Amino acid sequence: MFELIRSHRRWMQFILLVLIVPSFFLVGIQGYDSFVSSEPELATVAGQPITRGEFDNAYRNQLEEFRQQLGTRYDPALVDTPAMREQLLNQLIDQRLLARVAADNRFSVSDETLRNTIASIPQVQDNGRFSPERYRQVLAAQGMTPTMFEAGLRRDLAIGRVLQPVTESARVPSTVATAIETALTQERTVQLRRFDAANYRSQVSISPEDIKAWYDANQQQLTVPEQVSAQYLLLDEAAASKDIQVKDEDITSYYEQNQSRFGQTERRRASHIMIQVPAGASDADRQAARAKAESLAQQAAANPAGFAELAKANSQDAGSAQKGGDLGWLAQGMLTGELEKTILSLKKDQVSGVVESPSGLHIIKVTDIQPPAVKPLAEVRDQIVTEIRKQIAATRFAEMATKLTEIVYEQRDSLQPAADALGLKIRSASGITRQGLLPADQAIGADPASKSSDAEALDNPRVRQALFSSEGLRDKLNSGVIELASDKLLVVRVAEVKPQHVSPLDKVTDSIRDRLTNERAAEAARKAGDEALKTWSADAASLPEGFGASTVVSRSQPQDLPQPVLQAVMRQPAQPLPSYIGVADGDDYVVARLDKIESGKVDASGVELLSRQLGAAWGGAENAAIMKTLRTQYEVKVLPEAATVIQGADNPDAPVG
Incomplete structure (x- = not known):
């Protein structure tokens, strides 16, 4: 057959052409182009695409930065959100857009500017001066050559010049800064009368019908999220120190070998x-x-x-x-x-x-x-015992950690073998969700995690991620050894899974009663305050009983005034005085009496600082406006595929759980 093809090569080429050409009419040339280049496009800038691959690379880098910054507090569920992914895509669009503007307008950076910028980087300096050797070492550690780094820096500096003139030219007139500083420092003398909601609780009566009606109307608020009860082993210094006995001869030997530490020169x-x-x-x-x-x-x-x-x-x-x-x-x-x-x-x-x-x-x-003198052994005996115990415990901890790692992987369906081998106690905790620990009254089991002495360890994001992984949640297998600290290791295993559910009425009756009591007591306090406010406003000249001492406040010096009260006081019209205003402060109601208003003391240094802060904010707003205009000018388009990426669907790099 191959000999036939070789003998009739021209005929075979003609046959292939006949077969292929009609297919272009069926699927279109664009279809072949998509087949060859199948990577999805998320957005375009002046017709140039930002692909899914570019986004994924930036996405992985950003998650790794979060992981390094947050350490053990890193929780993918908190940082990997649709809002974060949308912000990241917008950053990629803006970078591409600024690079295109810089190229079109031929923004450039001189060699001298590039040299000065590099020389000012602290990481490549030795005793405050640029070090060529350190420069090469730092770049080599990052897998870069000077040529690569300088090309990237030159590009970044050129891109920075697109918005730099806008940022540096943003100025707020001194009259505006002075007016704002005057408003911030204006002083007002007030007296307060608080109507505490707690004082009205005894007047509130809640019936079973009230509780049932609220329960029926607020099922969503009473929904308890999916939770697990867990078993866990905790290996820490206390566990490694258990039953350590220090011999007298060891104490004496330690004392003799470390007399310089126990003496005084x-x-x-x-x-x-x-x-x-x-x-x-x-x-x-x-x-x-x-x-x-x-x-x-x-x-x-x-x-x-x-x-x-x-x-x-x-x-x-x-x-x-x-x-x-x-x-x-x-x-x-x-x-x-x-x-x-x-x-x-x-x-x-x-x-x-x-x-x-x-x-x-x-x-x-x-x-x-x-x-010079040496403390007697009796005086330092307890210190020596503690130090020897710590040394033994450190060695034992390392040995136990190795054994723990081996056993929990070898026998993944139970913690008992590891507990028996290491002399550890299997502990239990309930009420652990993907987002954190539930309050004790919502936890399933006898040992709510929120009340456990190990609550901080169990609320660690890495622990929750292990429990709610597919292996942990579905198969109830042991997690790997989770290092919470250098001297604290944890292994967890799901014991029971409780699906999302609405709490039964009998479980939440007391909390509903408290809630309704608080709401109605707060309403009673507000009504009492409003009635008093009307009476006092009608006769503002006299000072009613029950008001506290006069306090001078300003926006910059609130004097512990609650924010809602401070805002209401500072918004109160200047005339006539005295005047009254009422405002809710949590469940309580506060009536403020405004007695005096004095102009603020304007400080030249304060005005200058405020002017710089306002200028920076103004520059940021102008930058945002320019970027919006440039997006229109360069025909930036966010494509339908971006919605899938932003929502996290079909993302192989998204963290589990």
Whole structure:
């Protein structure tokens, strides 16, 4: 057959052409193009696509950044959301758009600007100066060459110049900043009268019919999400330290080997007289300082007992002069150079000659000496026992961790083998959902996780991810060893799954009664406050009973006023005064009496700072407006495939659970 094809090659080519050409009319040339390049397109910028592959790469990089930043607090369910994916797609569109604008308008960056930018990067500096060697090392660690990095940086700097003029030119007039600063610092004198909802609870009566009606009308609020009860093993320092006994001979040996740690080296108490010699002093000034120091040294040597008075009268060290030159207790290593050498060489009450240091000239007297000493074993015994136990526990922890990892993988349908082998207790907890721990009254089981001493460990995102993975939820297999900290490991296993459900009425009767009582007490407090407000507003001149002391507040200095109350007070018209205003503060109702308004004190530095902050905000708003215009100009289109990606459907990189 192959010989036939070779012999009639032209005829075979003609037959293939006859077969292929009609298919173009059936599926279209575009169909073949899609077959060859099948990667979905999410958006286009000036006709150029942003593909699913580009998005997926950026998506993986962003999740990895979150993982590194958050560490053990990383929870894919919290960071990997439709809003995050939509924001990421918009960032890719904006990057492509700015690059196109920079290219079309021939934005460029000079070699000098590029060099200065690189030299200013702290990671490539050595002692504040650019280091070519460190530059190459940093790039090599990231798998980049200088050529690659510089090309990318040059491109990024050029793109940055598209919006840079807008950002840098955004300015808020000083009159606007001054007016806002005046509003922020305007002071108002108020007195408050609070109507506490708690005081009205006794007046509220809730019937069984009220509870049933609320229950029937609010089924959605009473829905308890899917939850699991879990078994788990916790390996920590306490578990590794269990039953460790420290022998007396080990304590003695440890003490003898570490006496330097339990002892005290020689300490000396010293005083000094210092004559300052400024760094730029002339030779004449130096000679004068030296002569004065020599004279003081002779006086001190002649009368060591009068050293303190001599220091008070002559030392130029303000910190010690008033204390007679006392420097306190000093140990070897606390000072350096000639000062330390001199102090260590003097006997008690002996006075030195003139000693020079970078700070000046010194005359030194050693006033006391404490010889080296070692604490007795009895005094440090408990400390030694604790340290030995920790060392043994650290070794045991590493061994137990290795064994735990092996057993939970070898026998994945139960935690009992690992518990037996390591002497650990299997613990139980209930009420764990994909989002966190349920309140105790909604948890299924005897040990609600929210009340467990291990609640923080069980509420870890990685623990929840393991429990709600397909293996954990469907097959109820042991998780891998989850490292919560360097000295805390956890293994979990689903014991029971409870589907999403509406809590039975008898389980939530008390909470509904409390809720309705709070709502009606709050309503009663509001009505009482409104009635009082009408009465007081009709006769604003007199001060009713029950108001607190006057407080001066401003928008920048709220003085612990609740935000709703502060906003209501600051919005109250300036005339007439005094005036009253009522506002809800949680369940309570607050009536505020406004007595006085004073203009704010405008500070020039405050206005300047506010002006910069407002300018930055204004620049951000202008940038957003320009980007919107550029999207129209360059015909940016978000394609239907983007909706699938944003919702997370059909995403192989999306985290499980």
